[in-house]
Amino acid sequence: QQLRIKTELPYLFGSPLGASAELYLFRKDTTFSETTQQAKLYYQLRAASRIELGYKYKTSDNLLDVSDTPDDLTDYSLNALTAGLNLQRNQNNYLFPIKSILSATAEFGKRKTTLNTQDQIGATLLASNIFKLNQTNQVYIRSNTQLLASDNYVTNELFRFGGITSIRGFEENSIFANLTTVLNTEYRYVIGNSAYIHSIIDAGYFENELLNSKTRLFSIGFGAGLRTKAGIFKINIANGKSEKNPFKFSNTKVHLQLETRF
Secondary structure: OEEEEEEEEOOHHHOOEEEEEEEEEEEEOOOEEEEEEEEEEEEEEEOOEEEEEEEEEEEEEEOOOHHHOOOOOOOEEEEEEEEEEEEEEEOOOOOOOEEEEEEEEEEEEEEEOOOOEEEEEEEEEEEEEEEEOOOOEEEEEEEEEEEEEOOOOOHHHOEEEOOOOOOOOOOOOOEEEOEEEEEEEEEEEEEOOOEEEEEEEEEEEEEEOOOOEEEEEEEEEEEEEEEEOOEEEEEEEEEEEEOOOOOOHHHEEEEEEEEOOO
Protein backbone atom coordinates (compact mmCIF):
# COMPACT_ATOMS: atom_id res chain seq x y z
CA GLN A 1 0.00 0.00 0.00
CA GLN A 2 1.42 3.36 -0.97
CA LEU A 3 0.30 6.94 -1.46
CA ARG A 4 2.26 9.82 -2.96
CA ILE A 5 1.13 13.46 -2.86
CA LYS A 6 3.20 16.18 -4.51
CA THR A 7 2.67 19.88 -5.10
CA GLU A 8 4.78 22.47 -6.92
CA LEU A 9 5.06 26.26 -7.08
CA PRO A 10 7.03 27.09 -10.24
CA TYR A 11 8.43 30.47 -11.27
CA LEU A 12 8.29 32.14 -7.87
CA PHE A 13 7.94 35.92 -8.24
CA GLY A 14 8.39 35.52 -11.99
CA SER A 15 11.88 34.02 -11.59
CA PRO A 16 13.30 30.63 -12.70
CA LEU A 17 13.13 29.52 -9.05
CA GLY A 18 10.46 27.11 -7.87
CA ALA A 19 9.57 25.02 -4.84
CA SER A 20 8.01 21.62 -4.32
CA ALA A 21 6.77 19.52 -1.41
CA GLU A 22 6.05 15.80 -1.32
CA LEU A 23 4.52 13.30 1.09
CA TYR A 24 4.99 9.56 0.56
CA LEU A 25 3.31 6.87 2.67
CA PHE A 26 4.15 3.17 2.39
CA ARG A 27 2.99 0.12 4.31
CA LYS A 28 4.43 -3.37 3.88
CA ASP A 29 1.45 -5.57 4.92
CA THR A 30 1.74 -5.97 8.73
CA THR A 31 5.55 -5.74 8.79
CA PHE A 32 6.42 -2.04 8.76
CA SER A 33 5.25 1.40 7.66
CA GLU A 34 7.18 4.35 6.25
CA THR A 35 6.53 8.08 5.99
CA THR A 36 8.71 10.36 3.85
CA GLN A 37 8.47 14.15 3.68
CA GLN A 38 10.49 16.20 1.21
CA ALA A 39 10.85 19.88 0.43
CA LYS A 40 12.88 21.16 -2.53
CA LEU A 41 13.97 24.44 -4.05
CA TYR A 42 14.83 24.23 -7.73
CA TYR A 43 16.16 26.36 -10.56
CA GLN A 44 14.41 25.89 -13.89
CA LEU A 45 16.96 25.47 -16.70
CA ARG A 46 14.21 25.21 -19.29
CA ALA A 47 10.59 24.07 -19.37
CA ALA A 48 11.19 20.49 -18.18
CA SER A 49 14.77 20.58 -16.84
CA ARG A 50 16.01 21.74 -13.46
CA ILE A 51 18.62 21.71 -10.71
CA GLU A 52 17.32 20.87 -7.22
CA LEU A 53 18.37 21.21 -3.59
CA GLY A 54 16.24 19.86 -0.78
CA TYR A 55 15.68 18.29 2.60
CA LYS A 56 14.21 14.86 3.35
CA TYR A 57 12.83 13.49 6.60
CA LYS A 58 11.85 9.83 6.76
CA THR A 59 10.56 7.65 9.57
CA SER A 60 9.79 3.94 9.64
CA ASP A 61 7.93 1.96 12.30
CA ASN A 62 8.11 -1.75 12.98
CA LEU A 63 4.55 -3.15 13.13
CA LEU A 64 5.44 -6.64 14.36
CA ASP A 65 5.21 -7.89 17.92
CA VAL A 66 8.52 -7.73 19.74
CA SER A 67 8.75 -11.53 19.86
CA ASP A 68 8.31 -11.78 16.06
CA THR A 69 10.70 -9.00 15.05
CA PRO A 70 13.89 -10.01 13.19
CA ASP A 71 17.13 -8.31 14.23
CA ASP A 72 17.37 -6.32 10.98
CA LEU A 73 13.92 -4.71 11.25
CA THR A 74 13.68 -1.70 13.56
CA ASP A 75 12.23 1.77 14.01
CA TYR A 76 14.41 4.52 12.58
CA SER A 77 14.43 8.12 11.41
CA LEU A 78 16.48 9.73 8.65
CA ASN A 79 17.44 13.35 8.09
CA ALA A 80 19.11 14.05 4.74
CA LEU A 81 20.12 16.84 2.38
CA THR A 82 19.42 16.14 -1.29
CA ALA A 83 20.71 17.46 -4.60
CA GLY A 84 19.65 16.61 -8.11
CA LEU A 85 19.81 17.37 -11.81
CA ASN A 86 16.90 16.52 -14.10
CA LEU A 87 17.10 16.93 -17.88
CA GLN A 88 13.91 16.08 -19.73
CA ARG A 89 12.64 16.43 -23.31
CA ASN A 90 8.90 16.40 -23.82
CA GLN A 91 6.97 15.80 -27.02
CA ASN A 92 3.46 16.49 -28.26
CA ASN A 93 2.17 12.93 -27.90
CA TYR A 94 -0.59 11.90 -25.49
CA LEU A 95 0.53 8.27 -25.24
CA PHE A 96 4.22 9.11 -24.82
CA PRO A 97 4.58 12.72 -23.61
CA ILE A 98 8.22 12.28 -22.50
CA LYS A 99 10.83 11.72 -25.22
CA SER A 100 13.89 11.31 -22.99
CA ILE A 101 15.08 11.72 -19.40
CA LEU A 102 18.47 11.97 -17.72
CA SER A 103 18.19 12.36 -13.96
CA ALA A 104 20.82 12.14 -11.21
CA THR A 105 20.16 12.59 -7.49
CA ALA A 106 22.29 12.28 -4.37
CA GLU A 107 21.52 12.49 -0.68
CA PHE A 108 23.69 12.80 2.41
CA GLY A 109 22.07 11.97 5.72
CA LYS A 110 22.05 10.40 9.15
CA ARG A 111 19.90 7.42 10.08
CA LYS A 112 19.05 7.13 13.75
CA THR A 113 17.86 3.98 15.53
CA THR A 114 17.56 3.19 19.22
CA LEU A 115 21.07 1.67 19.06
CA ASN A 116 23.13 4.11 16.99
CA THR A 117 23.37 6.93 14.47
CA GLN A 118 24.76 6.08 11.05
CA ASP A 119 26.05 8.34 8.25
CA GLN A 120 24.66 7.35 4.86
CA ILE A 121 24.97 8.31 1.20
CA GLY A 122 22.32 7.56 -1.41
CA ALA A 123 22.42 7.99 -5.18
CA THR A 124 20.09 7.39 -8.13
CA LEU A 125 20.79 7.57 -11.86
CA LEU A 126 17.88 7.31 -14.30
CA ALA A 127 18.02 7.50 -18.10
CA SER A 128 15.40 6.72 -20.74
CA ASN A 129 14.80 7.41 -24.41
CA ILE A 130 12.33 6.64 -27.19
CA PHE A 131 13.96 5.74 -30.51
CA LYS A 132 11.36 6.40 -33.19
CA LEU A 133 11.82 4.17 -36.24
CA ASN A 134 8.77 5.41 -38.15
CA GLN A 135 5.19 6.49 -37.48
CA THR A 136 4.13 3.12 -36.05
CA ASN A 137 7.33 1.50 -34.74
CA GLN A 138 9.59 2.60 -31.91
CA VAL A 139 12.02 1.23 -29.32
CA TYR A 140 11.93 2.31 -25.67
CA ILE A 141 14.93 1.84 -23.36
CA ARG A 142 15.11 2.76 -19.68
CA SER A 143 17.89 2.27 -17.14
CA ASN A 144 17.60 2.95 -13.41
CA THR A 145 20.38 2.46 -10.82
CA GLN A 146 20.07 3.06 -7.06
CA LEU A 147 22.74 2.85 -4.37
CA LEU A 148 22.60 3.15 -0.58
CA ALA A 149 26.06 3.27 1.03
CA SER A 150 26.19 2.59 4.77
CA ASP A 151 28.30 0.68 7.30
CA ASN A 152 25.19 -1.27 8.30
CA TYR A 153 21.60 -1.65 7.13
CA VAL A 154 18.10 -2.39 8.34
CA THR A 155 15.55 -4.14 6.13
CA ASN A 156 12.97 -1.37 6.14
CA GLU A 157 15.37 1.25 4.73
CA LEU A 158 16.43 -0.79 1.69
CA PHE A 159 15.24 0.00 -1.84
CA ARG A 160 12.14 -1.95 -2.82
CA PHE A 161 11.54 -2.87 -6.43
CA GLY A 162 9.67 -5.28 -8.68
CA GLY A 163 6.49 -4.65 -10.65
CA ILE A 164 5.26 -2.48 -13.50
CA THR A 165 7.34 0.58 -12.59
CA SER A 166 10.63 -1.33 -12.25
CA ILE A 167 11.26 -4.92 -13.36
CA ARG A 168 8.15 -6.63 -14.66
CA GLY A 169 7.36 -10.28 -14.00
CA PHE A 170 7.92 -9.90 -10.25
CA GLU A 171 5.53 -8.90 -7.47
CA GLU A 172 5.27 -5.22 -6.62
CA ASN A 173 7.99 -4.07 -4.18
CA SER A 174 8.90 -7.67 -3.36
CA ILE A 175 12.69 -7.35 -3.72
CA PHE A 176 14.86 -5.53 -1.15
CA ALA A 177 18.35 -4.25 -2.00
CA ASN A 178 21.00 -1.70 -1.09
CA LEU A 179 22.21 -1.69 -4.71
CA THR A 180 19.97 -2.24 -7.71
CA THR A 181 20.09 -1.61 -11.43
CA VAL A 182 17.25 -2.36 -13.86
CA LEU A 183 17.14 -2.21 -17.66
CA ASN A 184 13.71 -2.09 -19.32
CA THR A 185 13.26 -2.50 -23.08
CA GLU A 186 10.14 -2.40 -25.24
CA TYR A 187 9.55 -2.73 -28.97
CA ARG A 188 6.34 -0.78 -29.56
CA TYR A 189 3.80 -0.90 -32.37
CA VAL A 190 1.58 2.19 -32.23
CA ILE A 191 -2.04 1.94 -33.38
CA GLY A 192 -3.19 5.42 -34.30
CA ASN A 193 -3.24 7.95 -31.47
CA SER A 194 -5.07 5.84 -28.93
CA ALA A 195 -3.34 2.47 -28.45
CA TYR A 196 -0.13 0.49 -28.72
CA ILE A 197 1.20 -3.00 -28.11
CA HIS A 198 4.75 -3.86 -27.08
CA SER A 199 7.23 -6.54 -26.13
CA ILE A 200 8.88 -6.75 -22.70
CA ILE A 201 12.51 -7.73 -22.17
CA ASP A 202 13.83 -6.63 -18.76
CA ALA A 203 17.04 -7.38 -16.90
CA GLY A 204 18.19 -6.49 -13.41
CA TYR A 205 20.93 -6.92 -10.84
CA PHE A 206 20.77 -6.33 -7.12
CA GLU A 207 22.80 -6.72 -3.95
CA ASN A 208 21.47 -7.19 -0.42
CA GLU A 209 24.25 -7.03 2.16
CA LEU A 210 21.91 -8.14 4.94
CA LEU A 211 21.43 -11.45 3.12
CA ASN A 212 24.95 -11.44 1.63
CA SER A 213 23.36 -11.97 -1.79
CA LYS A 214 24.08 -10.83 -5.35
CA THR A 215 21.47 -11.79 -7.93
CA ARG A 216 20.69 -11.24 -11.61
CA LEU A 217 17.08 -11.08 -12.79
CA PHE A 218 15.44 -11.50 -16.18
CA SER A 219 11.89 -11.19 -17.49
CA ILE A 220 10.09 -11.45 -20.81
CA GLY A 221 6.52 -10.76 -21.85
CA PHE A 222 4.22 -8.41 -23.71
CA GLY A 223 1.88 -5.54 -22.97
CA ALA A 224 -0.49 -2.93 -24.29
CA GLY A 225 -1.61 0.61 -23.62
CA LEU A 226 -5.01 2.12 -24.37
CA ARG A 227 -6.18 5.71 -24.20
CA THR A 228 -9.43 5.97 -22.21
CA LYS A 229 -11.51 8.82 -20.82
CA ALA A 230 -9.92 8.22 -17.41
CA GLY A 231 -6.35 8.21 -18.75
CA ILE A 232 -3.95 5.65 -20.20
CA PHE A 233 -4.72 2.09 -19.16
CA LYS A 234 -1.72 -0.24 -19.27
CA ILE A 235 -1.55 -4.02 -18.99
CA ASN A 236 1.74 -5.91 -18.83
CA ILE A 237 2.02 -9.71 -18.76
CA ALA A 238 5.53 -10.90 -17.93
CA ASN A 239 7.40 -13.89 -16.55
CA GLY A 240 10.41 -13.26 -14.33
CA LYS A 241 13.26 -15.44 -13.10
CA SER A 242 16.58 -15.22 -11.28
CA GLU A 243 19.79 -16.46 -12.87
CA LYS A 244 19.73 -19.72 -10.87
CA ASN A 245 16.14 -20.66 -11.67
CA PRO A 246 14.41 -21.62 -14.94
CA PHE A 247 11.38 -19.84 -16.36
CA LYS A 248 8.13 -21.28 -14.98
CA PHE A 249 4.72 -20.45 -16.41
CA SER A 250 3.32 -20.30 -12.87
CA ASN A 251 5.57 -17.28 -12.18
CA THR A 252 3.77 -15.17 -14.80
CA LYS A 253 2.52 -11.87 -13.41
CA VAL A 254 -0.18 -9.53 -14.73
CA HIS A 255 0.48 -5.84 -14.00
CA LEU A 256 -2.25 -3.21 -14.38
CA GLN A 257 -1.84 0.56 -14.27
CA LEU A 258 -4.09 3.56 -14.93
CA GLU A 259 -2.10 6.72 -15.61
CA THR A 260 -4.21 9.85 -15.14
CA ARG A 261 -3.05 13.42 -15.76
CA PHE A 262 -4.67 16.50 -14.26
